[in-house]
Amino acid sequence: MKDSNFLKENNGRNFWQPMTHPVDAHMNPPTIVTGGEGVSIIDVDGHKVVDAVGGLWNVNLGYSCEPAKRAIAEQLSALPYYSCFRGTTNDKAIELSYELADFFAPDGLTRAFFTSGGSDSVETALKLARQYHRVRGENGRTKFISLKKGYHGTHFGGASVNGNSKFRAAYEPLLAGCHHIPAPNAYRNPFDESDPEKLAALCIAALEDEIAFQGADTIAAFIMEPVLGAGGVYPPHKSFMPAVRETCDRHGILLISDEVITAFGRTGSESGARHWGVQPDFMCTAKAITNGYFPFGATMISEKVADVFENDTAGIASVDTGYTYSGHPVGAAAALAVLAEIRRLRIWENAGTRGQELIAGLQDLGRRFDVVGDVRGEGLMCAIELVSDRATKKPAGKEVGMAVQKAAYESGAMLRVSGNMIIFSPPLIVESADIATILSATEAGLAAI
Numbered sequence: 233m234k235d236s237n238f239l240k241e242n243n244g245r246n247f248w249q250p251m252t253h254p255v256d257a258h259m260n261p262p263t264i265v266t267g268g269e270g271v272s273i274i275d276v277d278g279h280k281v282v283d284a285v286g287g288l289w290n291v292n293l294g295y296s297c298e299p300a301k302r303a304i305a306e307q308l309s310a311l312p313y314y315s316c317f318r319g320t321t322n323d324k325a326i327e328l329s330y331e332l333a334d335f336f337a338p339d340g341l342t343r344a345f346f347t348s349g350g351s352d353s354v355e356t357a358l359k360l361a362r363q364y365h366r367v368r369g370e371n372g373r374t375k376f377i378s379l380k381k382g383y384h385g386t387h388f389g390g391a392s393v394n395g396n397s398k399f400r401a402a403y404e405p406l407l408a409g410c411h412h413i414p415a416p417n418a419y420r421n422p423f424d425e426s427d428p429e430k431l432a433a434l435c436i437a438a439l440e441d442e443i444a445f446q447g448a449d450t451i452a453a454f455i456m457e458p459v460l461g462a463g464g465v466y467p468p469h470k471s472f473m474p475a476v477r478e479t480c481d482r483h484g485i486l487l488i489s490d491e492v493i494t495a496f497g498r499t500g501s502e503s504g505a506r507h508w509g510v511q512p513d514f515m516c517t518a519k520a521i522t523n524g525y526f527p528f529g530a531t532m533i534s535e536k537v538a539d540v541f542e543n544d545t546a547g548i549a550s551v552d553t554g555y556t557y558s559g560h561p562v563g564a565a566a567a568l569a570v571l572a573e574i575r576r577l578r579i580w581e582n583a584g585t586r587g588q589e590l591i592a593g594l595q596d597l598g599r600r601f602d603v604v605g606d607v608r609g610e611g612l613m614c615a616i617e618l619v620s621d622r623a624t625k626k627p628a629g630k631e632v633g634m635a636v637q638k639a640a641y642e643s644g645a646m647l648r649v650s651g652n653m654i655i656f657s658p659p660l661i662v663e664s665a666d667i668a669t670i671l672s673a674t675e676a677g678l679a680a681i
């Protein structure tokens with residue numbers, strides 16, 4: 233490894249970081265992470281902290297998942313790559329599709345289409361949703377509806393259904409036919425409704441209204457995160473996703489559950505859809521599928537959709553989309569090992585229990601620090617929203633969050649700042665002592681401002 237001076241001098245010189253202004257990277261050089269151990273990361277200066285970010289909501293089993301590391305090393309020796317395009321496949325991709333079909337069977341999802349990551353999983357679901365309707369002869373169903381504040385990756389399809397102008401504005405014009413309705417965010421919403429159940433009903437009414445306005449027979453799918461994540465962690469009322477499912481069914485619209493964050497345990501259930509008791513038509517997964525150790529994803533497909541493709545007699549159901557790395561054997565081997573660990577540990581249960589400890593601790597901080605305007609979470613995905621005035625809910629400046637993050641880091645935890653929010657998504661294997669460290673570091677951060 234180059235020495236730390238070299239790394240610090242070249243930090244941001246030739247490297248344009250994602251989601252970062254190139255000038256900002258010079259002014260506020262990012263932390264250089266060089267090691268990981270258990271639920272902690274170690275920086276270039278040897279400082280070790282609990283990773284309350286969990287990599288990027290993906291290192292759910294921590295940095296020392298030996299079965300996954302072994303599987304990757306062994307697969308690199310056996311077969312480092314082979315394509316899954318028509319005519320060939322590989323053993324690990326087949327085995328993984330079998331295991332995923334078993335894991336997601338209660339969600340009604342028994343076919344896997346492999347991708348290289350979350351954005352790819354979203355594009356695949358959007359494309360296959362349109363094709364599903366074409367195969368059925370409903371060629372007019374091409375539009376998508378999604379939630380404001382939703383995050384669905386960076387490709388043009390995903391960016392088009394994204395509900396956050398920050399990720400859209402610079403890249404307009406986006407895909408035509410993508411429409412957005414308000415998200416069930418009880419802290420800020422256009423209805424000024426703070427009761428989650430009433431708010432869910434209002435958002436469903438907005439969905440009905442949008443469907444009527446567009447014409448149901450023009451809409452291919454509704455895409456949503458079961459718990460809206462990157463946009464700020466907004467757990468909906470438990471009635472929301474079932475009501476979305478019912479509305480979609482009534483209008484012949486497919487439901488895409490974007491579970492790039494929520495699949496494999498983060499909400500406290502095996503999947504976000506299962507958490508709310510819903511069976512989607514597609515489920516987009518990535519991130520934790522390999523514990524973040526290899527770029528990989530899977531778009532899971534329901535029996536209902538599979539039936540249409542697999543019974544096509546007109547010859548129009550060829551899946552003419554895919555990636556060089558679809559079903560990459562090293563990624564598939566990693567995912568097989570990770571999935572076995574997830575099931576062995578029943579990791580979603582720990583996410584639920586530790587999540588309750590985290591949210592209770594954050595609520596306590598919320599009572600003690602006026603700068604905290606809102607505290608919310610589901611399982612081990614939580615957020616606090618920083619405000620300069622509780623009454624008006626005026627968002628605190630980004631520098632406030634950055635100052636909290638800096639002091640928290642010095643006190644033992646890496647936090648993630650997103651605008652005026654601090655987002656918590658630690659590995660799902662955290663113990664109570666790790667939650668205590670995350671909370672005490674957050675408290676030190678809040679006290680510092």
Ligand code: PMP
Nearest residue numbers: 349350351383384385490492493
């Ligand atoms: N969908 C959701 C819900 C996500 O949270 C993300 C990434 N944070 C994506 C899609 C895109 O995934 P990736 O960054 O792996 O392309």
